[in-house]
Amino acid sequence: MTPPPVRHRIITASLLTVAAVYFLVPVYWLAVSATKNSADLFGTFGFWFSGHPHPVDHLVEVLTYDHGIYARWFANSLFYAGTGAVCATLLSAAAGYALATFPFRGREAVFNVVLAGVLIPGTALALPLYFLFSALGLADTYWAVLIPSTVSPFGVYLCRIYAAAAVPDSLLEAARIDGAGEARIFGGIALRLMTPALVTVFLFQFVHIWNNYFLPLVMLSDSDLYPVQLGLTSWTGYADRQPVLYQYTVGGAFLSVVPLMVLMTVLQRYWRTGLTEGSVKA
Amino acid sequence: MSRDTPSRPDPVPRGAARKDTGRRPRRATRTEARNARAAAGFVLPFLALFVLCFLAPLGYALYESLLRTERTGPLGLGGRAHQVFAGLANYAHALADDRFLAGFGRVLLFGAVQVPLMIVLATALALLLESASARGVPFFRSAFFLPYGVPGVIASILWGFLYVPGISPLVKIAESMGWQVDFLSRTAVLWSLANIVTWQFTGYNMLVLIAQLKAVPGELYEAARIDGANAWQVARHIKIPLLRPALVLTGVFSIIGTLQLFAEPMVLRPLASSIDSGFTPNLHAYSEAFVGNNQQVAAAEAVLLALVACAVSFGFLRLAGGRAGERAGERG
Numbered sequence: 384m385t386p387p388p389v390r391h392r393i394i395t396a397s398l399l400t401v402a403a404v405y406f407l408v409p410v411y412w413l414a415v416s417a418t419k420n421s422a423d424l425f426g427t428f429g430f431w432f433s434g435h436p437h438p439v440d441h442l443v444e445v446l447t448y449d450h451g452i453y454a455r456w457f458a459n460s461l462f463y464a465g466t467g468a469v470c471a472t473l474l475s476a477a478a479g480y481a482l483a484t485f486p487f488r489g490r491e492a493v494f495n496v497v498l499a500g501v502l503i504p505g506t507a508l509a510l511p512l513y514f515l516f517s518a519l520g521l522a523d524t525y526w527a528v529l530i531p532s533t534v535s536p537f538g539v540y541l542c543r544i545y546a547a548a549a550v551p552d553s554l555l556e557a558a559r560i561d562g563a564g565e566a567r568i569f570g571g572i573a574l575r576l577m578t579p580a581l582v583t584v585f586l587f588q589f590v591h592i593w594n595n596y597f598l599p600l601v602m603l604s605d606s607d608l609y610p611v612q613l614g615l616t617s618w619t620g621y622a623d624r625q626p627v628l629y630q631y632t633v634g635g636a637f638l639s640v641v642p643l644m645v646l647m648t649v650l651q652r653y654w655r656t657g658l659t660e661g662s663v664k665a
Numbered sequence: 666m667s668r669d670t671p672s673r674p675d676p677v678p679r680g681a682a683r684k685d686t687g688r689r690p691r692r693a694t695r696t697e698a699r700n701a702r703a704a705a706g707f708v709l710p711f712l713a714l715f716v717l718c719f720l721a722p723l724g725y726a727l728y729e730s731l732l733r734t735e736r737t738g739p740l741g742l743g744g745r746a747h748q749v750f751a752g753l754a755n756y757a758h759a760l761a762d763d764r765f766l767a768g769f770g771r772v773l774l775f776g777a778v779q780v781p782l783m784i785v786l787a788t789a790l791a792l793l794l795e796s797a798s799a800r801g802v803p804f805f806r807s808a809f810f811l812p813y814g815v816p817g818v819i820a821s822i823l824w825g826f827l828y829v830p831g832i833s834p835l836v837k838i839a840e841s842m843g844w845q846v847d848f849l850s851r852t853a854v855l856w857s858l859a860n861i862v863t864w865q866f867t868g869y870n871m872l873v874l875i876a877q878l879k880a881v882p883g884e885l886y887e888a889a890r891i892d893g894a895n896a897w898q899v900a901r902h903i904k905i906p907l908l909r910p911a912l913v914l915t916g917v918f919s920i921i922g923t924l925q926l927f928a929e930p931m932v933l934r935p936l937a938s939s940i941d942s943g944f945t946p947n948l949h950a951y952s953e954a955f956v957g958n959n960q961q962v963a964a965a966e967a968v969l970l971a972l973v974a975c976a977v978s979f980g981f982l983r984l985a986g987g988r989a990g991e992r993a994g995e996r997g
Contacts, residue, residue, distance in 0.1 A: 391796075391798045391896065392798040392800070395793055395796060395798045395799050395800075396799075396800060396801075398789075398793055399790075399793055399794070399799065399801075399805045402790055402805070402808075402809060403804075403805055403808040403809070405864070406808050406809050406811060406812055406864065406867075406868065407808055407811070409812075409820075409823045409824060409827060409864065410811060410812070410815070410823075412823070412826070412827060412834070413823055416826070424832065425831060425832055428834055428837065429826075429827070429832060429833065429834030429837070430834045474710055474711040474714065475711065477707040477708070477710065477711065478707060478708045478710075478711035478712070480707060481703070481704040481706075481707030481708045482704075482708065485700040485701075485703055485704035485707075486697075486700060487697060487700045487701040487704045488697065488701065490704070493708065493712070496715075496720075497715065499975070500715065500719045502917070502921060502974065502975055502978045502979070503719065503723075503971050503974065503975065504921050504922075504924055504925040504970065504971065504974045505925065506925040506927050506947050506970075507924075507925070507947075507967050507970040507971040507974060508718070508719065508722050508723070508967075508971070510726070510950055510951070510954055510963055510964070510967045511722035511723060511725055511726035511729075511964060511967050511968075512718060512722040513954075514722070514725055514726065514729060514960060514964065515721055515722045515725045518725075530714065530717070530718065531718045533714055534711070534714045534715050534717075534718045534719065536715065536719070539711060565703045565706065565707075566706075569707065590813075590814070593816060594816035594817060594818075596816070596817060596818045596927070596928040596931075597925075597927050597928065597947070597951075600931075600951075601951070601954075601955070612816050612818040612819065613818075615818065615819070615822065616818055616822075616931075616932060619822065619932070619935065620935070623935075632822060633822075633826070636819045636822055636823065639816075639819065640814070640815055640819055643814040643815075643816075644811055644814045644815075646814070647810065647811065647813065647814040648807050648811075
């Protein structure tokens with residue numbers, strides 16, 4: 384194959400660079416601004432450091448403000464996203480596996496209802512969910528955010544497609560002949576074969592829960608239960624009266640974004656293999 | 666969950682029931698019953714929570730939306746509140762509310778512009794990264810994908826600072842070049858929001874498209890090159906048609922996302938006076954429920970929103986997916 388002409392390479396590289404600048408500038412701004420105090424945040428040029436950057440001091444201020452409420456919000460986010468995503472992955476795997484491997488009456492009906500669930504916007508559900516949960520006395524508890532986070536119709540869809548392709552019927556039959564129970568076959572064989580799909584579902588759901596704003600906003604009023612996003616917006620809400628909160632919001636946003644970005648970059652590989660499965664067959 | 670007959674000397678392979686044998690009916694029933702029992706153990710935990718978190722809220726919203734609160738006290742204040750059947754009055758109220766309808770119009774306009782723009786951008790970036798002349802692919806791919814790791818709320822806080830006149834370095838740069846820009850003005854604010862959404866999700870959509878491109882056998886491109894097609898022709902006549910299923914997928918998810926628009930306008934509201942409490946349907950329903958204390962109308966609006974989202978995405982699947990979408994569905 385002949386190498387493409389130099390002109391092409393230059394055009395391609397410039398277009399990609401322009402795009403990279405667009406995607407990276409806000410993140411760069413956040414990193415620079417996290418080193419500034421309130422006065423410098425407003426008084427100095429946003430794309431460059433102030434004369435006296437104090438990144439560590441400012442981040443410590445964020446963490447210690449209001450008896451360390453920020454750390455609590457962060458832990459809440461980790462709890463909601465971690466626990467919710469693990470449960471969602473296991474529930475989706477079991478349901479997707481069963482829908483792929485057991486022909487039973489009403490199977491397609493069940494699958495179609497779940498698929499319709501993919502198309503219902505989550506925020507259209509959040510308000511009704513709040514009305515229902517407050518009628519059940521569950522509003523303003525950890526459960527109010529955790530329970531809805533464990534349900535992922537998209538995960539079931541992905542797991543069904545993946546299981547249909549990756550879990551051979553003959554293997555299941557062989558295991559049955561050997562006397563393995565259905566639960567053991569699922570736990571010992573199917574889950575292992577479905578690992579790439581499970582990683583994808585876990586990541587999707589983790590990011591989805593971590594980013595979810597509307598559900599915790601309507602469900603929670605006790606600020607001790609807030610996930611980090613909700614906490615940060617509550618800070619911006621008070622910033623009019625307490626301008627230092629602008630600085631804490633910026634610092635808190637920076638702190639919350641860094642771990643997720645590292646996770647994204649590291650896990651991108653798995654993400655992509657998983658997406659291939661999803662998108663090729665979707 | 667486990668089968669009660671641990672081993673069976675001659676297991677009936679699945680699908681064998683379809684074969685015409687004398688004992689067919691009895692065997693089919695037994696296999697089916699066994700399958701149904703096993704499947705139930707796996708499906709029911711998910712299904713129970715799905716019903717609780719998807720179907721029950723919709724049902725409850727539907728029920729609530731048909732009620733009206735009446736108070737028996739003097740002047741309709743205080744006293745005991747009880748709920749009476751209101752028919753479609755709440756829907757009529759929602760649909761007669763100009764601001765609610767304007768919100769719908771706004772997100773539809775937003776979607777009609779932002780979704781195609783973002784998908785064209787994602788496709789262009791995917792094709793550029795996959796073209797033979799791209800260097801530094803891993804770096805660019807990570808850079809484009811990075812914003813997906815920034816939650817909508819944080820992205821809005823971030824861009825909010827980049828929009829607000831007093832702080833924004835962008836406004837300062839523009840001013841130094843003699844331009845007066847107001848990202849948060851009545852006319853510009855919708856597109857400033859569109860920029861936040863585009864910034865966040867282009868890279869994600871690009872990765873979906875790259876995954877689809879990678880699934881295409883390389884010989885196809887090679888053959889086209891040998892036939893004398895240039896890079897543009899390969900992209901136009903081979904890659905883009907092959908991307909169709911992934912484009913439909915990203916299109917549907919983007920449309921659903923657009924209709925849900927909430928966090929971005931909610932976060933920018935304190936900064937932009939042009940964003941009112943009815944800016945998007947979601948924002949309107951939220952303020953109806955928590956500010957207006959009108960749960961039944963909010964329920965009606967949530968039902969309307971779900972209906973429109975389903976109608977629009979199904980419509981899009983029919984229109985854009987056509988046979989490609991159906992074929993892809995069969996493969997699954």
